[in-house]
Amino acid sequence: MTLTLFIIMSLYILLIVILIFGFTKMKPAPYYDTTPKTSFSIVVPYRNEAKNLPQLLKTFSKLDYPRDLFEVILVDDDSDEKIDFLHYKFSIQIANNIRKSNSPKKDAIETAIALANKEWIITTDADCEVQPHWLSIIDNYIQQTHVKMVAAGVAYIYKKGFLHAFQNLDFLSLQGATIGSFGINEPFMCNGANFAYKKDFFYELNGFEGNNTIASGDDAFLLQKAIEKNKDAIGFCLNHQSTVYTKSVSNWKSLFFQRVRWATKSTDYYSFFGKALAIVVFLTNIAWLSSIFFIIVQIISLHSFLVFIGAKAIVDYILLKQTSFHYETKLKWLIPSMVLYPIFSTTVAFYSLFGHYKWKGRTFKK
Numbered sequence: 363m364t365l366t367l368f369i370i371m372s373l374y375i376l377l378i379v380i381l382i383f384g385f386t387k388m389k390p391a392p393y394y395d396t397t398p399k400t401s402f403s404i405v406v407p408y409r410n411e412a413k414n415l416p417q418l419l420k421t422f423s424k425l426d427y428p429r430d431l432f433e434v435i436l437v438d439d440d441s442d443e444k445i446d447f448l449h450y451k452f453s454i455q456i457a458n459n460i461r462k463s464n465s466p467k468k469d470a471i472e473t474a475i476a477l478a479n480k481e482w483i484i485t486t487d488a489d490c491e492v493q494p495h496w497l498s499i500i501d502n503y504i505q506q507t508h509v510k511m512v513a514a515g516v517a518y519i520y521k522k523g524f525l526h527a528f529q530n531l532d533f534l535s536l537q538g539a540t541i542g543s544f545g546i547n548e549p550f551m552c553n554g555a556n557f558a559y560k561k562d563f564f565y566e567l568n569g570f571e572g573n574n575t576i577a578s579g580d581d582a583f584l585l586q587k588a589i590e591k592n593k594d595a596i597g598f599c600l601n602h603q604s605t606v607y608t609k610s611v612s613n614w615k616s617l618f619f620q621r622v623r624w625a626t627k628s629t630d631y632y633s634f635f636g637k638a639l640a641i642v643v644f645l646t647n648i649a650w651l652s653s654i655f656f657i658i659v660q661i662i663s664l665h666s667f668l669v670f671i672g673a674k675a676i677v678d679y680i681l682l683k684q685t686s687f688h689y690e691t692k693l694k695w696l697i698p699s700m701v702l703y704p705i706f707s708t709t710v711a712f713y714s715l716f717g718h719y720k721w722k723g724r725t726f727k728k
Contacts, residue, residue, distance in 0.1 A: 364662050367649055371670050374646040377639050378677040384545025385538060385684045391503045391601040393495075400501040402432040402558070403478035404486065407459070407470030411488035412443040414609070418490055419450055427497040429453075435477055437470035467554075468570040468580045475561060475569075484558040485580070490608045491519065499604040500558055503597065510595040511559040511588050513540070513552035513581075515605040517689040527695035528702065529610040529617060531682060534693075538685035543635065544598040549589065550636030552598075554581035556606040559588070567591060586632040605689065618710065625714035644711050646674065647704040675700060 404422065408415055415436070422434060433453040440459065447454055455477055459470045475483055484500070486492065500512055515537060518530050536551070543549045564584075573583040588596050611617045653670065656662045678700065679693075686693050 364666050367653065367662060367666060367670055370642070370645050370649045371673060373642050375673055375677050377642055378681055380546060381539055381542030382677065382681050382684065384542035384548075385681070387545040388541055388598065388600050391499065391506070391599050391604070393499060393502050393601065393603075394506070396502060396505055398428055398431055398498065398501050400431070400482055400497075400504050401480035402427075402482045402484045402497055402501075403474070403480040403561070404432060404434045404484050405437070405471055405474040405478070406434065406486055406488055407437045407439055407467050407474070408441065408488035409439040409466070410441045410443050412441075412445050414489040415445055418486070418488055418492070419447075419454075421491045421493075422452060423450060424494050425492070425497055426494045427501070431480075432497060433478075433480055435474040437474050439466050439470050463570075465570070465580070471580055472569055475564060478561055481561060482558055483561050483564060484556075485554050486606055487555045487608060490516075490555050490606050492606050493603055495603040496606070499601045500599055503599040503601070503604075504558075507597050509597040510563040510592075511585070512557075512597055512599050513544070513549070513585065514556040514558070514599040515541075515602075515689065516553040516555045517605050517607055517691065518610045519607045520691065521610060524695050524698065525612075525614065525617070526610045528699045528706075530691065531693065531696065531699045532621075532703070533610075534682050534685045534689070534691070535678070537689070538681040539639065541598060541600065541685070541688075542681070547593070548633065548635040549585065549596065549598070550633035550639075551582045552585050555608055556604070557581050557585075559584070563588070563595070586636075590632065600688070602688065602690065618706075618713075621706075621710045622714045622717065625710050644708070647708045647711075650674070650704040651708060 406415070406418065419434070425432070429452050433455065435455045435457065436447070437457050437459050447456060457473055457477055459466060460473045461469050463469055471483075471485060482504075484497075500514060503512060516533075517537070518526070518533055520526075537553075540549070540551055540553070543551070567584065567587045570580065570584065572587075585596065611620055650671065653662060653667045657664055657667055679696070682693055682696075
């Protein structure tokens with residue numbers, strides 16, 4: 363049993379060290395004073411977001427980007443609420459979602475793309491806020507790299523309390539893994555709250571065809587199709603001013619089902635590295651929990667267990683510290699979160715394989 367623990371620990375440390383190394387290889391995207399050229403259709407699917415959507419639109423109104431180079435397409439996915447969109451000084455199209463699959467969000471994005479008048483699609487979520495230089499930085503990155511698809515950073519708006527701190531640490535680990543995987547040229551995930559691609563490239567990839575039976579994954583699956591088509595056409599814009607900020611959820615139940623929804627994507631990753639990482643992380647969390655029982659029945663020693671969790675904590679901390687430094691956020695409630703995370707993550711993983719989850723008032727099955 364000690365040998366099994368050692369093998370799992372070694373694989374975990376190796377993969378996290380690889381991600382740490384990949385993160386160090388990623389250089390911040392420099393900003394050059396160039397004339398904006400890229401035209402964007404900003405796509406926002408929404409359902410019952412009367413509290414959040416006006417704030418997002420307010421941040422759009424503060425963008426320093428030429429008004430003729432972007433439009434906003436809002437896709438209403440059967441909302442019960444009414445929102446006034448008349449007082450914004452930029453182009454807004456409002457469309458009703460045309461449902462045709464098991465994924466309302468993918469359907470909404472496809473509905474918007476069919477209406478888009480601009481060269482690039484950039485998606486975000488209704489509960490997000492963007493920064494004034496958001497489009498300028500991404501345009502600059504596109505002009506420098508000539509890519510066809512751009513992933514960029516997402517971070518939580520700061521809140522006090524353990525629930526937020528736990529979510530923030532979990533989210534930072536995902537962002538760290540995302541950036542690190544781009545650094546080693548093995549990207550396997552991104553975040554649809556800050557994701558851009560050429561409209562023609564979307565159609566070249568046949569859109570979401572092949573994975574629209576899964577409710578989530580409008581970002582990761584499209585990225586992986588792009589990787590199979592042309593890995594050189596994809597990039598990650600590592601610039602703090604291009605970061606989109608989103609809200610953490612307000613209770614543990616919502617967090618659990620949100621993470622279940624995210625976890626349903628991992629079993630369908632195309633990427634060998636992404637699958638390997640998901641499996642090793644799962645096994646590491648199982649080993650963490652089972653080791654407590656094995657200590658009690660004296661199958662493994664307390665010393666072996668402490669070495670295991672100590673080594674894991676060190677590499678986890680380094681990756682989290684790298685990511686938090688980039689996103690200018692602090693690591694709070696770190697030790698309690700590290701203790702809770704294996705329990706939470708393992709429960710989410712098992713439930714995602716066999717259970718169902720609720721999202722925007724609807725129930726979905728794996």
